[in-house]
Amino acid sequence: MMLDTAGNGTLLIIAVMAVVTLFTRLGGVLVMSFIPINRRVQNFISAMSGSVLIAILTPQAVNGDGGARAALLATGLVMLVLKKPLPAIAAGVLTAALWRQVL
Secondary structure, three states, X not given: OOOOOOOOXXXXXXXXXXXXXXXXXXXXXXXXXXXXXXXXXXXXXXXXXXXXXXXXXXXXXXXXXXXXXXXXHHHHHHHHHHOOHHHHHHHHHHHHHHHHHHO
């Protein structure tokens, strides 16, 4: 099925994505309402967020261009130094933009 992205096609795609996101989040809350949150579950949830982040970033580090690698490095360094995600994300975006503008 192909949707035309001109006109209302884009709005339809955005609406469908919003509904899927809403149901995914509500489904997660529903499932987790049946699971008692103990130390083991809490550790699992904490480890899961890190593993998802690594799964997203590893392909960029391996297959990305120099801008992607420089952005990952800048983000990691700023996060290690400041321990705050917003400046780290800003540094990564700025590094990628500058890399791609200059090179």
